[in-house]
Amino acid sequence: MNIKIYSVYALFFFGLIVNAQQVLTTDEAIKLALEHNYGIKIANNTVKVAENNTGVLNSGYLPTLTGNAGASIDVQDTEGQRVEGDPVATNGVETRRYNASLDLNYTLFDGLGRLYNYKRLKEEYQLSELEARETIEKTMLQLFSIYYSVAQLSENTDALEETLVISKDRLARASYQFDFGQSTKLSVLNAEVDINNDSINLINAKQQLRNTKRDLNVVLGNQMGDGFNVDTDLSFLLALNKNKLLEKTKANNVSLLQVDRNINISQYDIKTNKAQLLPTIGLIGSYGWNESSTDNNPLAFTIQSTTSGFSGGLNLSWNLFDGGGTLTRVKNSKIVLENQKLQKEQLNIDVERNFNNAWDDYQNKLVVFEVQEDNIKTALNNFNRTHEKFKLGQVTSIEFRQAQLNLLNAELSRNQAKYNAKLAELTVLQLSGEILNVAL
Template identity: 25%
Template sequence: MIKTLFIVLSFTIHPPLQQPDTALTEAEAVAIALEKSFDIRLETYNMEIAKNNNTIGNAGYLPTVEATASTGRTIQNTELEFASGDSQARDGAKSTSTNAGLSLNWTIFDGLKMFATKERLDQIERSNEYILKSQVQNTVSDVLKAFYNAGLEQERLRLLKSNLELSEERVQISKDKYEIGKASKMEYLQAQVDFNTDQSAYVKQREVIAVRLYELQQIMGLSETTDSLKLAFSYDLNMILSRIQAEELALSQNPNLRSMEMAREVSILATKELERSRLPELDFNMGYNYAKSEAEAGFVLQNQSTGINYGLSARMTLFDGLNQSRQIQNAQIQAEYAQTSFERSKTVLLTSVRSAFLTYQNAVELAQLETQNLEVAEENVAIALERYRVGKSNPLEIREAQNNAVNAQIRHLEALNTAKIAEIELLRLTGEIVR
């Protein structure tokens, strides 16, 4: 067990089957995902909406100006008798009216509600920025994890192919020995059975790789996928953080936790808005009107007026069936809920950091142990093959040495891959995976 909580490690394995000019690197995979990921694009739209909503006009700072205009005509049969004794009668008398105006309404005091609204809109925009950042980090993390998991299966295929070649060589040796009478036919047939078993494992592994590559390309946002993609990678482990440092970074930088903190602030500000809506509201009103009417019958044949009006109006809700009190109580409960959710998320985050750190430490230790086993296992299979070639060992001995070598190599790769996945998770949790 690694006792110290401070790790400075550089442990590298360079797989031999990558071709740099044709293989996909992790940097290229991340770049493609950042450009094409549907999840990132969807969150970008939400952030743009929140940004568009965060204006002083939406908060209620600015006045509203309206323009109105209307015109109409009537045709009537009229009969009029005046006090003087005169009378007037007209069939189909036409009259027209035209009205136009501008009106301005400006809330100059609303109990300071508009300031709380603007703060709430600021927090919503910041929250969406953190949500987008969290999605970007999650996407990068998912791509890297899928990349290295596919790379692990790629390396597993290489090992199985090497093992298959060894089994093929063993078949040839046993055949030669059988033909000259130095081995039984059963030994020759057993070598063929083992070769067929290894060949079956190799074919199945190709299917596993194809699935992993499809998953990787789906996360990258590619619509056209291929199962022949080659990956160029190396297991470079460089976690230079103590557990305490990782926890501190997670609490200060994790974008998901920051977005929940913003959501808590939004709930508090929503309560302030409702509380301030109880105070009186003062509006300034101003308008300009134009009116003109013409009639073929009546007292006034033509009338035209223009003018400006202005004034102040105040209003205050005295009783609304206790609905405001109910809304404020619900908002306070929502704020408490957001606070509790935030505290819970902090606990979950710290637990995740500690678990990932422990996984990383153990995987690094296992990788170091398996490095020693590799040398022994590879030397053992070489000796066993040579002993079998000269007739000093039996098929069981070489088969066991062969399986031990493959298993040791796979355990070594799996330990490195586990450490790399844990490192990626730690970088995501601490907010360091994308800076």
């Protein structure tokens, strides 16, 4: 009996449970994360706010129209003297006044400040899109990191289950041999100890697997139940070209693109501050209505008067000197722009270094994975040979156990190497801005 037969036994016991569980593919996980991840939702809402800010209603190019209305009543005692010399006195004279107006205010020229501010808002909108893209890329990397951790733990759990089946078969064999006087009680006790250790390892692995599935569900916006598995089959993009990816990194890396947007914003900040040194010309217009009426006032020439009509004009405002505040803002905005350019130069160096490190790490982990694949074949061959000799009594239970552990460790190391290599590949794609553009 070899390891393949043990695998069949393990699948027999656990196959019904596995088949009843939903298999979450990477494509489905990506779709769920894009739709339900809270970080991505918040980033998308931030983009909507920036988009609203770039609309014509926030541009400053539209006029303002204000409506005003009012009413007042005065009650006064009056005394006076007519031209003829007769004195007149009146108590409780009531005067009512009403008014309403529509006032228009429109800036014709403000030193082009509105234009630069509008362009700045456009840049901020594009920056918010890049920030949302960065959030999505980081979320995807986090998603795959946890997804492949679940896959690795699933395969580790399968390996531990197979190991436990082998240990139970060994205990049954040792007990049978002891009953017929072919071995000592020590072999039985050693087998029982190994079963206990294998059981503990399996229990811990299953608990870790459940915890990691919950972590994955958090990234997915809690859209999955407890009973799901992940796809453990994966492939590598072995056709990746380093030079082409490096060019894409310099052109599409989200951090570099964000620096470009910040540089543009700083340039518009300089122009906006300089615009404050120029005059502002505005257009004003108004339509008004006023009514005044007086009751029982013998001194009044009229008891009611009403006026209405249009008025309009131009105004000019020029802040000739504001204590140097505007000049200071211009100087500071130029320094901010210089810092942005320096940050871009530094970031170019950092991004290229990070890409080269990530690429070398990816290539190294691919080699490690290939070595671990070969190691599995060697460990499996060694176990099968040792197992045959163990059945013939040519090796001790300790030697058999060592071969069993060697195979288990080789499987665990292979699983880790496989998913480490895939995550290294995803890191390269994320740095080059391609993680959302390739089929994974």
